[in-house]
Amino acid sequence: MPEGRTQRLQQAAAAFILEADEAALEADPARVSRRLGLSLADQQSFDQQLPAWLTYRELARMSLLEPLETMFPVLMALLGPKDWAICTQAFLDARLVRSPHYRDIAPTFLGWLAENRWGQARWPFLLELAHAEVLEVLVARYPDSELPGGLQEEPDADTFLAWNAATQVVSYTHAVHRASEANPIPEARPTQLLAYRDAEGVVFLMELTSATASLLVQARTIPVAEAAAALGLTDLEPVLTLLRDLRQKGALDGFSPIPLT
Amino acid sequence: MTQQTFTGVGLGLRRTHLEEVARREDHGVPFWETCPENVIGDGGRHFRWASSILDRDPVLTHGLTVSVGGFDAWDQDYLRDLGTFLHRVEAPWHSEHLCFTRVDENCLHELLPLPFTRDSARHTIRRVRELQAQLPVPLVLENITYYAELGHADMDEADFICEVLEGADAGWLLDVNNVYVNALNFGFEPKAWLAQMPLERVVQLHIAGHKRFGDLTVDTHGADVIEPVIDLMQWVLARVGRPLPVLLERDNHIPDLELLLAERAQLQRAYDAVFAPAEAPHA
Numbered sequence: 423m424p425e426g427r428t429q430r431l432q433q434a435a436a437a438f439i440l441e442a443d444e445a446a447l448e449a450d451p452a453r454v455s456r457r458l459g460l461s462l463a464d465q466q467s468f469d470q471q472l473p474a475w476l477t478y479r480e481l482a483r484m485s486l487l488e489p490l491e492t493m494f495p496v497l498m499a500l501l502g503p504k505d506w507a508i509c510t511q512a513f514l515d516a517r518l519v520r521s522p523h524y525r526d527i528a529p530t531f532l533g534w535l536a537e538n539r540w541g542q543a544r545w546p547f548l549l550e551l552a553h554a555e556v557l558e559v560l561v562a563r564y565p566d567s568e569l570p571g572g573l574q575e576e577p578d579a580d581t582f583l584a585w586n587a588a589t590q591v592v593s594y595t596h597a598v599h600r601a602s603e604a605n606p607i608p609e610a611r612p613t614q615l616l617a618y619r620d621a622e623g624v625v626f627l628m629e630l631t632s633a634t635a636s637l638l639v640q641a642r643t644i645p646v647a648e649a650a651a652a653l654g655l656t657d658l659e660p661v662l663t664l665l666r667d668l669r670q671k672g673a674l675d676g677f678s679p680i681p682l683t
Numbered sequence: 684m685t686q687q688t689f690t691g692v693g694l695g696l697r698r699t700h701l702e703e704v705a706r707r708e709d710h711g712v713p714f715w716e717t718c719p720e721n722v723i724g725d726g727g728r729h730f731r732w733a734s735s736i737l738d739r740d741p742v743l744t745h746g747l748t749v750s751v752g753g754f755d756a757w758d759q760d761y762l763r764d765l766g767t768f769l770h771r772v773e774a775p776w777h778s779e780h781l782c783f784t785r786v787d788e789n790c791l792h793e794l795l796p797l798p799f800t801r802d803s804a805r806h807t808i809r810r811v812r813e814l815q816a817q818l819p820v821p822l823v824l825e826n827i828t829y830y831a832e833l834g835h836a837d838m839d840e841a842d843f844i845c846e847v848l849e850g851a852d853a854g855w856l857l858d859v860n861n862v863y864v865n866a867l868n869f870g871f872e873p874k875a876w877l878a879q880m881p882l883e884r885v886v887q888l889h890i891a892g893h894k895r896f897g898d899l900t901v902d903t904h905g906a907d908v909i910e911p912v913i914d915l916m917q918w919v920l921a922r923v924g925r926p927l928p929v930l931l932e933r934d935n936h937i938p939d940l941e942l943l944l945a946e947r948a949q950l951q952r953a954y955d956a957v958f959a960p961a962e963a964p965h966a
């Protein structure tokens with residue numbers, strides 16, 4: 423069934439807001455309504471109210487782009503205003519903002535960068551950089567969940583790790599977490615990070631050696647002693663001390679006699 | 684929770700104030716208004732503070748992105764979560780804006796004006812009824828500020844709002860600041876405009892600040908409420924003759940909680956003045 427006039431009018435409003443070429447809209451405000459086959463009277467209403475529609479355009483684009491500016495200051499500094507505008511317009515063109523939750527806009531943008539690889543030929547670390555900028559917020563706002571049953575507080579050789587639901591271990595090829603607005607180009611250095619929040623919900627980032635990162639990942643599915651041995655860590659005591667510490671900090675919920683993942 | 688809890692001037696619950704509000708019970712705010720989209724599915728410390736407030740204090744709910752007058756399929760997952768949320772906070776009703784926010788699956792995060800036409804009104808009435816059927820509490824609709832008419836109108840805003848409210852038999856969240864801003868932008872007299880409206884449908888009021896940009900006044904929710912808007916609030920309350928809940932919205936340039944509480948208290952005095960017994964005439 424062809425779409426009725428009311429629906430096409432709404433589509434015209436959306437197109438007016440999201441369309442890339444603002445100069446073309448200013449020169450010919452009716453272009454989107456004409457494209458949608460709306461009547462002359464409807465087209466004229468866009469012509470006659472151009473300043474107001476430009477205001478809508480600005481307000482809506484501001485609400486879509488503001489969370490990106492807030493969340494990705496380092497990426498914005500890396501790209502500079504011109505490329506940032508090109509990048510975010512390409513994101514708007516993809517029409518991916520679907521979630522009713524405002525907080526989902528930034529992660530959606532990150533997903534689009536991952537999928538679309540925008541700018542990554544020029545800046546191979548771009549995706550990692552953007553990921554590092556969102557990481558703390560994702561950990562901070564991860565939905566609370568109930569602890570799995572049967573956890574023990576003390577680790578031993580045969581237990582498996584129970585990560586806190588919000589905990590993440592990430593591995594980057596660049597030290598992107600050290601990049602800043604003043605210095606947005608990260609050092610090329612393999613980097614492993616543990617991101618977690620404590621009981622109060624405050625987020626912490628901890629740099630890990632690659633052996634420790636592997637241990638934390640492996641020991642979710644194989645017993646602690648086995649995971650340590652596989653990494654050549656023959657003395658288990660320092661491993662258990664580390665794990666106790668991570669449980670106290672909140673990165674781990676505890677230790678399970680069975681694997682939980 | 685009985686409807687009687689909701690009277691006086693409440694405040695919109697904002698993220699920057701959650702920690703402080705959660706920690707103090709002496710805030711004097713009779714009720715809060717929260718946006719379910721910001722709480723549902725969230726986690727972490729802000730979520731915990733918000734939850735503790737919602738479990739402790741009376742709360743009204745006010746949605747942003749359901750797109751009442753739109754054409755997209757209802758987001759069933761979200762509506763299910765919303766229903767659970769409304770039960771949990773014991774919301775007496777749930778408000779949404781009389782607008783559209785989504786087109787072809789895209790959420791624009793902006794309140795966009797529905798065409799003021801018979802067809803658009805019929806469509807919106809159908810949508811309001813559909814949405815109402817999926818909510819556990821009465822759905823209430825808020826009049827928005829608008830800066831442009833969408834397409835060639837065959838009625839004015841007042842007729843459109845009346846037609847939808849009557850046709851869908853819905854309650855009205857009357858935003859007096861929105862009326863005032865629209866009156867400035869489109870050149871009408873706010874009280875004359877309100878006098879023709881079905882004020883008996885009003886269940887709640889919104890009040891807020893706005894800002895002028897050149898020729899256009901924008902509903903920024905970013906400044907103090909001005910005297911003529913307070914006067915409009917008092918006029919409506921007096922005309923309706925019932926102590927309806929009024930909610931002070933502040934979304935931009937959010938001041939310290941203390942300042943916002945002071946502004947609320949000032950509005951509360953203006954509110955109370957409407958219902959105070961008339962002073963005895965001088966002998």
Ligand SMILES: [Fe+2]
Pocket residue numbers: 825858889890932
């Ligand atoms: Fe409002």
